[in-house]
Amino acid sequence: MTSFLExxxxxxxxxGVKANDGVNLTLHKGEVHSILGENGAGKSTLxxxxxxxxxxxxxxxxxxxxxxxxxxxxxxIRAGIGMVxxxxxxxxxxxxxxxxxxxxxxxxxxxxxxxxxxxxxELSEKYRLEVDPSAKVEQLSVGLQQRVEILKxxxxxxxxxxxxxxxxxxxxxxxxxxxxxxxxxKSQGIPVLFISHKLDEVRAIADRVTVMRAGKTVETxxxxxxxxxxxxxxxxxxxxxxxxxKTKANPGExxxxxxxLRVNDTARREKVRNVxxxxxxxEIFGIAGIDGNGQTELVDAIAGLLPIVGGRLRFLGRDITRxxxxxxxxxxxxxxxxxxxxxxxxxxxxxxxNAILRDFKRKPFSKGGILFHKPAKTYAERLINxxxxxxRDVNRHAGDLSGxxxxxxxxxxxxxxxxxxxxxxxxxxxxxxxAIEGIHKQLLRLRDEGKAILLVSLELDEILSLSDxxxxxxSGEMVGIVPGESATREQLGLLMTGVTNGxxxxxxxx
Amino acid sequence: MNILTNAQLWASTLAMAVPLxxxxxxxxxxxxxxxxxxxxxxxxxMGAFFGVAFSYWTGSAWVGLLCGxxxxxxxxxxxxxxxxxxxxxxxxxxxxxxxxxxxLTAFLLDTIFGFGGTPPQTPQLxxxxxxxxxxxxxxxxxxxxxxxxxxxxxxxxxxxxxxxxHTRIGLRMRSVGENPLAxxxxxxxxxxxxxxGVIIGGVLSAxxxxxxxxxxxxxxxxxxxxxxxxxxxxxxxxxxxxxLGSFAASLLFGFATALGIALQNHGISANLLGMLPYLLxxxxxxxxxxxxxxxxxxxxxxxxxx
Numbered sequence: 001m002t003s004f005l006e007x008x009x010x011x012x013x014x015x016g017v018k019a020n021d022g023v024n025l026t027l028h029k030g031e032v033h034s035i036l037g038e039n040g041a042g043k044s045t046l047x048x049x050x051x052x053x054x055x056x057x058x059x060x061x062x063x064x065x066x067x068x069x070x071x072x073x074x075x076x077i078r079a080g081i082g083m084v085x086x087x088x089x090x091x092x093x094x095x096x097x098x099x100x101x102x103x104x105x106x107x108x109x110x111x112x113x114x115x116x117x118x119x120x121x122e123l124s125e126k127y128r129l130e131v132d133p134s135a136k137v138e139q140l141s142v143g144l145q146q147r148v149e150i151l152k153x154x155x156x157x158x159x160x161x162x163x164x165x166x167x168x169x170x171x172x173x174x175x176x177x178x179x180x181x182x183x184x185x186k187s188q189g190i191p192v193l194f195i196s197h198k199l200d201e202v203r204a205i206a207d208r209v210t211v212m213r214a215g216k217t218v219e220t221x222x223x224x225x226x227x228x229x230x231x232x233x234x235x236x237x238x239x240x241x242x243x244x245x246k247t248k249a250n251p252g253e254x255x256x257x258x259x260x261l262r263v264n265d266t267a268r269r270e271k272v273r274n275v276x277x278x279x280x281x282x283e284i285f286g287i288a289g290i291d292g293n294g295q296t297e298l299v300d301a302i303a304g305l306l307p308i309v310g311g312r313l314r315f316l317g318r319d320i321t322r323x324x325x326x327x328x329x330x331x332x333x334x335x336x337x338x339x340x341x342x343x344x345x346x347x348x349x350x351x352x353x354n355a356i357l358r359d360f361k362r363k364p365f366s367k368g369g370i371l372f373h374k375p376a377k378t379y380a381e382r383l384i385n386x387x388x389x390x391x392r393d394v395n396r397h398a399g400d401l402s403g404x405x406x407x408x409x410x411x412x413x414x415x416x417x418x419x420x421x422x423x424x425x426x427x428x429x430x431x432x433x434x435a436i437e438g439i440h441k442q443l444l445r446l447r448d449e450g451k452a453i454l455l456v457s458l459e460l461d462e463i464l465s466l467s468d469x470x471x472x473x474x475s476g477e478m479v480g481i482v483p484g485e486s487a488t489r490e491q492l493g494l495l496m497t498g499v500t501n502g503x504x505x506x507x508x509x510x
Numbered sequence: 511m512n513i514l515t516n517a518q519l520w521a522s523t524l525a526m527a528v529p530l531x532x533x534x535x536x537x538x539x540x541x542x543x544x545x546x547x548x549x550x551x552x553x554x555x556m557g558a559f560f561g562v563a564f565s566y567w568t569g570s571a572w573v574g575l576l577c578g579x580x581x582x583x584x585x586x587x588x589x590x591x592x593x594x595x596x597x598x599x600x601x602x603x604x605x606x607x608x609x610x611x612x613x614l615t616a617f618l619l620d621t622i623f624g625f626g627g628t629p630p631q632t633p634q635l636x637x638x639x640x641x642x643x644x645x646x647x648x649x650x651x652x653x654x655x656x657x658x659x660x661x662x663x664x665x666x667x668x669x670x671x672x673x674x675x676h677t678r679i680g681l682r683m684r685s686v687g688e689n690p691l692a693x694x695x696x697x698x699x700x701x702x703x704x705x706x707g708v709i710i711g712g713v714l715s716a717x718x719x720x721x722x723x724x725x726x727x728x729x730x731x732x733x734x735x736x737x738x739x740x741x742x743x744x745x746x747x748x749x750x751x752x753x754l755g756s757f758a759a760s761l762l763f764g765f766a767t768a769l770g771i772a773l774q775n776h777g778i779s780a781n782l783l784g785m786l787p788y789l790l791x792x793x794x795x796x797x798x799x800x801x802x803x804x805x806x807x808x809x810x811x812x813x814x815x816x
Contacts, residue, residue, distance in 0.1 A: 074697045089692035091685050093806065102685055103696035111678045152696075 003065075004029045004191050005050070005160055010059035012045055019045040021215040023059070027160065027191050032182060034194045034202040034223075037212035038235055038432035039402055043195050046212070047164055051083050052076040082153025083162040086169075088145055089152075092138035096120065096131055100152045123151055128184050143174030150181065161185060162193045167201055168430055171291045172458065179205050197235070197432045199228045200461070213237050236434045244440045247448070249468040252281035255316060255420050255452035256302070262310035263294075263301040271297035273476040274311065279421065284443065284453040286467030286484065288460060288492050294476035295456045296338065299423050302454070303335045304328045316420060329358060334419035336410050338426045338456075340403070344410040347399035351389070354398050355380035355413055387412040387442070404435025411442055422446060425456045440466060460489055474498045517651035519772050524652055527757070527764030528663045528725070529554070529718045529735075533742035534749065534756035535670050536714030541751055542674060543707030544687035545593050546809035548604035549586070550715040551739025552611030557582040557716025558723035559615040562628050562730040571633040571728075575720050582716020583709055585611065590708035594701055597811035608739070616732045627729060634728035635659060635720075657725040659717070666714065670753035683707055687805035690812040700812050715739070741791050748794040751805060759794065763787045 007025040011018070020042050027033050037043045048054045050061060052070030060067050063079055070076040076083075090099050097116040100123075106115040117133040124131055129147045137145060146166060153161055163182075167175045182192050182205055196202050202209055203223055210220040211234040218234050232240040256279045263272035271294045279285040289295050300306040302313065304325035313321045320328055329335075337343035345354050356365045356376045364375040380394040387408045389401070398406060407427060414422060424443065428436040443466060447453055457463050463470055467484040472495035480495045533550035540547035560581040565574025589607050592598045619627065638661065640653040674680040685693045686703045694700050718738070723730045741763055748762075749755025770783030 073695050077697065089689070089695050091688040091692050091806075093688050093803075094681075094685060098681060098685075099692075102681065102693065103698055105678045105681060107678055109677055109679075111676060111681050113676075 002029050003027065004063070005193075006060075006062040006065075007046070007050070008060045008062065010046070010049060010061070011057045012049055012054060013057055018215045020049065020056070023212070023215075023217050025210055025217060025220070027193055028208075029191055030186060030189055031207040032186055032192045032194055032205055034196060034206035034209040035212060036196060036199070036202050036209050036231060036235060038197055038434060039404070041212040041235070042215040043197075043212055044164065045215075047083065047162055047193075047195060050076070050162065051081060077156050077158075080157060080159035081162065082150075082156065082158025082160065084146065084149040084153065084164065084166060086165045088149055090137050090145055090148060092136070094137060095133065096135050096137060096140070096148050096151075097133040099137055099148055100133075100155050104156065119155070120151065123154055127151070127154060127181070127188065129154075129181060141174070142169045143171070143177060146170070146174075146178065147181070158190070160191050160193065162195070164195045165197070166194070167196065167198065173290070175201070199231050199433070202231070203228065211235055232433050235432075240433055241437055243465050244437070244444060246444055246466070249283045249447065251283045251468070252450060254278050255281050256454070257314035258302070258311070259314070260311035261298070261301060261308060261313065263297045263306055264309050265297050265306070270309075271476050272301065275473070275476070275478045276311075277471050277478060277481060279452040279454055281420070281452050282447060282450045283468040284447050284455055284466050284484075286455045286457065286463040286470045287473055288457070288463045288470055288496060289473035290496050291458055293473050293496075295473055296425070297476075298473070299335075299425055299454065299456055303333060303423055329417075332418070332420040334414035334417055334422045336407075336414055336422065336424040336427055338429070340406050340410055341399075345398040345406055348397060350397055351384060351394045351401075351409060352377050352380040354409055355383050355394070358413065358417065383412040383416055384409070386416075388438070402435075404431045404438065407431060407435070407439060408442075411439065415442075415446060419451065421452045421454065423454045423456075426458065427455070428457075428459070428462060436462075460492055463492070464489065472496055516772070517648050519768055521651040521654070521656070522768040522771065523761060523765040525656060525660060525726070525764070526767040527760040528657075528660055528721050529738050530742045530745050530763050531663055531667065531757045531760035532718035532721065533715040533739055534745040534760055535666065535753045536711035536718070537743060537746040538711070538749075538751050538753055538756055539670070539674075539683075539714065540708045540711035541746070541808050542687045542805055543683045543704045544690060544805060544807040544810065544812070545590065545704055545708050546600040546604070547589070547708065547711055548601060548740070548743055549589050549607035549611075550711075550718075550742050551735055551737065552604075552608035553582045553585055553589075553712050553715040554719030554722070554735045554739050555611045555615045555733070556585050557719030558734055559618060559719075559730050561716075561720035562632055562723045562728070563618075563622065565634075565724055565728070566629055566632040569633060571635045571724050574633070574724055575635065575717075578720040578724070579713050579716050582719065583713045586709050586712020586715070587705070589712070590705050593708070594704050594811065597813060600809050600811075612733055615730070619730060619732060627731065630729070632724075632728045635724045657721065659721045659725040662717075663721075666717075667753055667757045674753065679703075679706075684805070686812075687807055690807055690810075694812075704812070715742075718742070737788070741787060744791040744794045747804075750803070763790055766790050 003026045005027040007023055010020050010023040012020040023046055035043050049056050052073045052075050068079055097120045100120050101116045106112045120133040129151055131144055131147050137148060166178060170178060185192055194206060206223050208220060208222050209226060211218045213235060258275060258277050261272055261275045265271045275298060287295055297306055301308050304323060308321050312319060315331055320331060341347060360366055360371060365372060377394055384392055384394060389405050389408045398409065428439050443453060455466060464487060469481060470484055470487050471478050471481045472492060474496060479498060533554055537547050537550055557578040561574045561578030564577035565571045589603060592603055593600045636658055637655045638658050639655055643653040644650045682698050683703050686700050690700045719735060722734055745759035745763055746756050748759035766786040770786050773783055774780045
């Protein structure tokens with residue numbers, strides 16, 4: 001194997017931070033090489049150095065043996081480096097072909113759109129990246145948009161492809177499709193650098209993996225030799241508990257009773273059809289399902305964010321079907337929303353302000369419309385100590401915190417209200433291994449304190465490791481409720497595609 | 511309702527649409543590259559004043575036209591520099607340009623030409639009848655004794671559409687107004703494309719001003735644009751940020767103006783009718799005639815460091 005791209009002792013400092021501090025990496029021709037590391041380990045900085053967005057303080061990048069210096073992405077693109085950013089660099093209002101050829105369009109003065117579409121079609125056939133060249137990008141799913149990004153790089157004759165956290169925005173199916181695209185690219189001789197913090201994905205796709213921690217490359221090893229536990233320990237730098245230890249649940253009274261619930265989405269399409277289940281005190285009820293099968297609408301309806309079309313909702317024996325969101329909050333329902341930056345926090349507010357976001361109308365935080373900062377600050381300080389939020393400074397803005405710490409702030413705020421029911425939607429999405437461990441421990445602690453927890457997640461592993469009972473939702477219907485201890489991935493996977501519980505059990509126990 | 515069958519009404523609709531369509535298309539160019547431009551009013555005034563001034567000094571309306579365009583282009587270059595390079599708030603900036611231009615042109619009119627205003631012997635741009643077309647019944651009125659700039663505008667409408675939607679540079683300009691970061695990483699020069707959009711827009715707006723002062727009349731009055739730059743803004747939005755749409759919307763506003771003038775002879779209050787185009791503007795801006803979507807990066811300065 002010959003090396004295609006080499007990074008030697010790369011160093012990049014920012015004021016106060018050594019973002020990259022002696023990074024070494026060798027990418028062979030025809031391999032998928034993964035860079036694994038927690039958020040903040042320096043993966044993004046490394047990518048930006050390779051892509052010419054930053055210039056290194058010292059060290060060297062070699063392409064096919066020759067040292068290269070990129071002053072801008074343009075230089076990198078010209079040298080054959082293709083990059084798919086985590087946040088897509090696409091123009092939604094333009095077509096697929098427009099986006100792909102932009103900057104290197106066919107034609108003289110006039111733009112030959114038909115020719116652009118033809119070129120894109122040829123390219124997508126060659127690399128098996130099927131996409132309609134004349135479709136507007138805004139009409140495409142996220143998975144297809146990612147294909148457009150890959151095609152964009154290939155159109156510019158990329159000799160290596162860098163994928164920065166490519167699966168963060170994808171559904172499990174789209175992830176599978178991406179993997180087969182990556183394998184095909186590899187077979188076409190295009191090496192792929194795959195940045196991720198997800199262990200299972202790295203193990204599924206990579207030939208070799210380089211682990212980064214605190215700005216340094218810790219180790220490079222063939223994927224066959226690495227166990228998940230070993231990789232996790234390398235990433236975090238200590239022993240990590242991958243699967244949380246969990247005692248048997250001790251369910252108490254029924255907290256939430258959902259009966260024949262029917263919910264429409266904002267476009268009035270029926271999304272939840274006659275769903276019934278109960279959650280008891282001291283148990284975690286997990287909802288598994290493929291994204292878009294009604295989970296969002298179901299929890300939004302329970303939280304009071306979407307109107308209930310039919311059925312009943314009882315909370316502690318009381319009918320809350322028609323109560324407003326605020327009344328439900330008051331009754332004891334807490335909510336950790338899916339998008340923590342959009343719905344969970346006000347990023348431009350301080351931690352103190354975010355901590356009292358739901359309670360600022362109450363004493364002691366305000367009286368007669370006047371806010372009192374001191375009690376709010378004391379309260380916020382208590383919360384961030386209790387949940388180990390870092391940095392421990394209530395005057396910092398929520399936007400300054402890492403994703404894991406942002407999630408801790410939300411969790412702290414919601415839990416400190418002493419709710420009877422906590423709804424957590426995708427509570428660990430986008431978090432790294434260490435932070436996930438922390439959030440999982442908190443959820444289990446709350447369960448053991450006797451709270452009822454409704455957990456919605458697209459990660460089957462998360463559902464399996466936390467839930468005491470698992471409800472599987474498929475096109476708006478609860479197709480099965482299974483006990484957490486005996487559930488298997490295969491059984492849930494089948495249920496998620498709409499196979500009935502009886503069939504699924506039969507298939508998986510055979 | 512025999513007013514509506516009067517060909518003269520329709521011909522005057524077209525004439526009234528010119529000083530709206532030109533700045534509306536100008537605004538389209540600017541906003542398609544991502545710079546919100548409400549300075550059309552001020553730039554029109556600059557074009558109008560310097561068009562007349564240079565026409566008088568040089569004795570040639572054509573030289574006047576050229577100088578009007580240059581002055582409009584210069585003022586919009588200043589606007590572009592502050593908006594793009596200094597990342598100033600584009601709405602505040604546009605407003606400042608409008609007030610500045612109104613004051614400057616009023617001041618220069620007084621100091622240069624005195625109380626009498628611009629001299630009556632200032633050369634005017636010629637009117638033109640198109641030989642064959644003007645002899646067609648009814649339709650002929652559109653092509654009879656119209657200012658030469660009416661025909662220029664028709665060409666500009668078609669040319670602008672082609673330029674924005676069928677040329678490589680048009681695609682690049684639009685991409686810069688939608689997602690400058692994506693355009694930058696694709697190797698485009700965001701700032702240069704934005705300068706081009708704003709300055710083309712300024713020249714077209716100035717042409718609208720020159721039409722008012724040298725096309726219809728041969729004089730300049732204080733604040734003679736009378737809010738047309740703002741109506742053009744409405745026409746641009748109404749026309750969904752496209753040259754053809756802007757033109758169509760300008761025709762509608764032009765019709766409202768022409769109808770107002772025609773109805774004056776029928777004993778309806780001129781003031782009341784004068785409100786008609788502005789009423790349409792409010793309706794258009796309130797989105798009552800269908801929502802239109804601005805370019806995604808419209809009004810957001812591009813700073814590649816972020």
